[in-house]
Structure formats: structure tokens, C-alpha cells
Amino acid sequence: MVGRMWPLVAVLGASCATTSPVAPTFTYAPPPGTRFVRTVKLVSETRLVGSPFRQREEQEFVWNVGFTREGDRTVVSHQLQRVALRINDAEVLDGERVPGSALTVDLVVSPEPRVVEVRGAERAAEVLSGLLVPGSEGSSQAMLGPEQVKELAVARFEMLVRDLVGHPTAPGSTWPAADPESTVQRKTMTVDRIEPCGAARCARVSAQYEVNPRAAARRAMRRAAAFLARNGVDPAEAEVIDASMQYRDELLVEPGTLVDHAATFSETARVTFAGAQGTPIPVEFQSTLEQSSAFP
Secondary structure, three states: OOOOOOOOOOOOOOOOOOOOOOOOEOOOOOOOOOEEEEEEEEEEEEEEOOOOOEEEEEEEEEEEEEEEEEOOEEEEEEEEEEEEEEEOOEEEEOOOOOOOOOOEEEEEEOOOOOEEEEEOHHHHHHHHHHOEOOOOOOOOOOOOOHHHHHHHHHHHHHHHHOOOOOOEOOOOOEEEEOOOOOOEEEEEEEEEEEEEEOOEEEEEEEEEEEEOHHHHHHHHHHHHHHHHHHOOOOHHHOEEEEEEEEEEEEEEEEOOOOEEEEEEEEEEEEEEEEOHHHOEEEEEEEEEEEEEEEOO
């Protein structure tokens, strides 16, 4: 996975809608012909505590999602309807301009389930990069290549599916889950409750994390160093005093199909440097992704 701080198109995933009863275990079974609109909003902010230095990114994606079958495989199609990106309140992507030709990224999913093919990544990278406002702040960092699009799409799918498939849906159920992020020492999934979600019934699932302090310090240090350098502070002159990282995830999914009716993923990282004469330089990173699905 390309870090937990969600990059430009890390909003592709697996989901569908159905009115089937709550299954005993989480199952990936999206019915062909299902369609809905998914909206994803991401806010990431880095700030030097006590100073005006900050970096804020706001992203919004609206996707038309649909499901078809190819033999025993499921094809999850994501057609871009709208995209917007602002950095420090300046427009980097034109949020009102939809690509001139349809931009669609398809995930081909095997019965296991796992993503065996990503289609349309080349075109997605080309169109999304072409929407950047030339010369705008952060436009070079927002550039994407086809391999990045593929990697991000697969990571998003695996995050939703890998941690749930085959596990019990009863409230109170809990189990350990692997996480590719190096800072995560232990990850635990818990079914908090079953609740209505439109015409269906959904499981609200949360993830709790124990973070490796040393790994968290290394990652926070790298991110803080880059931020300090961009704001005229030499990171080589600052010693790391302390660093911490917290994650929190919550999903609202249909157990029998793994539709994500809603989801929230958040990360907070803090690192404190010792500046000149030992003066503390606290830097904080916050990122929150919220998504919701609208069904006809």
C-alpha cells in the first residue's frame, strides 16, 4: 500500500448494494447490474504548531460505480463524474471540468477475491494529470503514473476486502488483521453493531491500531523534515525529541456483499524537533477520508 495518507486516486474500491439478510460471515458477492454514486472527500493538513506554516490539501471525487460479470470474475467499473483538488485554498484541479472523454478504471476481481487486473490506468493517469492547473502549487506532486493508479486501486480494494472476508459478522466479533504499513504493530477489527442502511442492514466495523513507536518516529521524521524544508527550516539542524502516530478506521458495510455505504479513515501524526538552543518545534499531520454511497 502506498502509505496511509490517501493520494490522488486512492478512492477506488469494492462495493455493491443488495437487500439480502445479514450473512454469518463477510462475503464478497456483488450482484451484476448494481449501480450507485460514490463521493469521497479527503482533507490532509500539515502544520507547524504555533506558527502560520501549514500545507492543506482538499480532494473530492465523485464516481459512478457499476458491476458486471466476465465468467467467474467480477468487473467493478469506476467512471469519474467529478474531481476537485485544492492546495492551500488554491485550485490545482478544475473541480467543475469533467474529462472530455469518459474516464473509467475497471478492477477485475477473481472469486477468491483478489484483483487480477486493472484496466484504464494509463488513460486515468493521463487525464488526471492533464486536469492539473499549470504552474499551480503542488501540481508536480499530484502527478500520477499508470503504475501508481494500479497500485492505489488495488490497495483500496484490499483494505476493504482483505480484512473482512470470511470473518464473523455477529456484533462483538473481533479478530487480528495484517496491515502493510510498517508503523502498525498490531491491528484489530471489531464488529460494533448491525444497523439499518437504506433498504439493507449493515455491519459497523472499526479498526484499532497499536503503532510501533520507532517506525512511527522514522516516518513522522521524514514527513516533518520535508515540510520544514519547504518552509525554510533546515531539518538537519533539528533533533527529533518525540513522535507519535494514531490511526482510526470505521466502515459501514453490507456483510453479504461488502458494500461500503460509508467509511471514515483518519490518521494523526505528531513529531517534535529540537531546534536552535533546544527550542521545541512541534509539527502535526492530520488526514481524514470520508466516503458515502448514494443508491438509486
